Amino acid sequence: MCGIAFVLGSNGPSERSNIWSELCELNTKRGPDAQNSHSVPIGQDSTGNEVQMVFFGAVLHLRGKENVPQPLVDERKDVLCWNGEIFGGIEVKPEENDTQMLMRELEQINEIEDDWSDSQVLDVLQRIEGPYSIVFWQASTARLWFARDCLGRRSLLWHKPTEFDDSFYLSSVSSSPNITENGNFWEEVPADGVYCIHIDKLIGSSGTNSISDCISHFQWRHPDDSSDGYSSRFLALPFSKVNPDVPETLTTEDIAVPEDFVPAISDEMDRAIDELHSVLGDSVRRRVIDVPNHISRETTKVAILFSGGLDCLCLAALVDSYLPHDQNIDLLNVAFENPRINQNKKTPANYDVPDRKTGRASVQELRNIAPHRTWNFVEIDVPYEEAMRCRQQIIDRIVPLDTVMDLSIAMAFWFAARGEGIINQSDGKEEQYHSKARVLLSGLGADEQLGGYSRHREAYRQGGWHQMIKELQVDIDRISSRNMGRDDRIISDHGKEVRFPFLSTDVVRWMCATRCDLKMDMRYPRGVGEKLLLRHLCRRLGMHQASRNWKRAIQFGAKTAKMTGETRKEKGQQKLA
Structure with missing residues (x-):
């Protein structure tokens, strides 16, 4: 388990340093065993200011023999912040760390075609049995992926920019209201799918695209929701809807029983x-x-x-x-x-x-x-x-x-x-x-x-x-x-x-x-x-x-x-x- 903080904006977190410093401090309480940060410059905005992403991870060591600091950065310059546990879908031996095993799975993704690469990222996340929130920078495709598992068992909040010079934030926990001066500054990332920001569209030649314009949303759907059809933008939930069948012989009449009654077991x-x-x-x-x-x-x-x-x-x-x-x-x-x-x-x-x-x-x-x-x-x-x-x-x-x-x-x-x-x-x-x-x-x-x-x-x-x-x-x-x-x-x-x-x-x-x-x-x-x-x-x-x-x-x-x-x-x- 860990705490995750992320900011995307001009000059990184400096414009709201009080927010960023508090996010790092609060996430450190969640992950007291190791803390680290990693910056990724991604270009300039329309006014010529440097735009960068800053990742922060704080680790609570609960898997594997060794404590593995985050964020993880591989040879391809991909960056992973992982707050979760892998209990199935991807093999993690008792002596292994699940963050490293997940990064290994993500490193196998084919870089040739963007759509194919997207489907491979989604396939990895769909296979995981366990609670998680994730922030993953895929350098080769200039995509930032983030999500909570389909039951939302781990926290992930976001702040979407409301002003031209505002920053985009993700965090496991919110900063204090007196820091943000806005009771609606933070919202929970919905556990309704996987989100992806196309950074190349955000930092393009015009530089005028908003965060919302550059987000793709791959939604969870029940596998028995066939009426909507399926496409690459839909992800199949790992469970169906509640079984609607009821035996015809069942009544709805109340059954009076003594205090210590135990129903018979068929x-x-x-x-x-x-x-x-x-x-x-x-x-x-x-x-x-x-x-x-x-x-x-x-x-x-x-x-x-x-x-x-x-x-x-x-x-x-x-x-x-x-x-x-x-x-x-x-x-x-x-x-x-x-x-x-x-x-x-x-x-x-x-x-x-x-x-x-x-x-x-x-x-x-x-x-x-x-x-x-x-x-x-x-x-x-x-x-x-x-x-x-x-x-x-x-x-x-x-x-x-x-x-x-x-x-x-x-x-x-x-x-x-x-x-x-x-x-x-x-x-x-x-x-x-x-x-x-x-x-x-x-x-x-x-x-x-x-x-x-x-x-x-x-x-x-x-x-x-x-x-x-x-x-x-x-x-x-x-x-x-x-x-x-x-x-x-x-x-x-x-x-x-x-x-x-x-x-x-x-x-x-x-x-x-x-x-x-x-x-x-x-x-x-x-x-x-x-x-x-x-x-x-x-x-x-x-x-x-x-x-x-x-x-x-x-x-x-x-x-x-x-x-x-x-x-x-x-x-x-x-x-x-």
């Missing part, structure tokens, strides 16, 4: 459980098996954002299957003080929020099924004053997102990723603890694909199975714009990387292809019908109590909604003041 459901176990397990395995040691063998390398809910608990059990038993696993559980309850400070703050209670119960189930493992249940308590002290920094990191809900979710992730808390020892004593794990796993993506949100149940109530399927498709289509870039910017602010096993494209492909009645069944009540398939997997992994947990949004489970000023009158989608 042969078809049994196969689906096995398949989910296999594909999700492989996704987890690829994300945890080769994280390098940085401090000592005793240092915990993997942590889980742990509310105690169904999604993160299943991930924890699967991680246990693939990590050596002598490696500890940190379970990061965050709770916030409620200032409305303890206004006079006469009693100690109470951090027994819903996620803390669920987390304690769930870690006990983990210890029961995996007693060989040291599970560090890290209780991260956040006093109101500390939350307010860090509030503006968190707001700056979520830019360009700016709603009350964005802040409440980001605040929980920011403090959880920081990892400063306590561990309760077996003798009852508390130990101060700071998680040094650089790889954090998140269960994000499970609710969107398995019907975990209340809106899925409401869609089913309003229009049955087919209306619910439409709602699932909407959630998958918009996940990149709602969650992913924000969460990456927040967690990476601590020099850590978040990985999403439920959003492996292999898992998404399997989920989309599997019939919805095997994944969820809203005829059953809450705590049974939503995420039905994952509940079955949870029980198969040995955790029966947690299999009955239901979805609770993190801002309510950790009580961060109380930190953002959100009231009944101030809704989550309102803009921050």
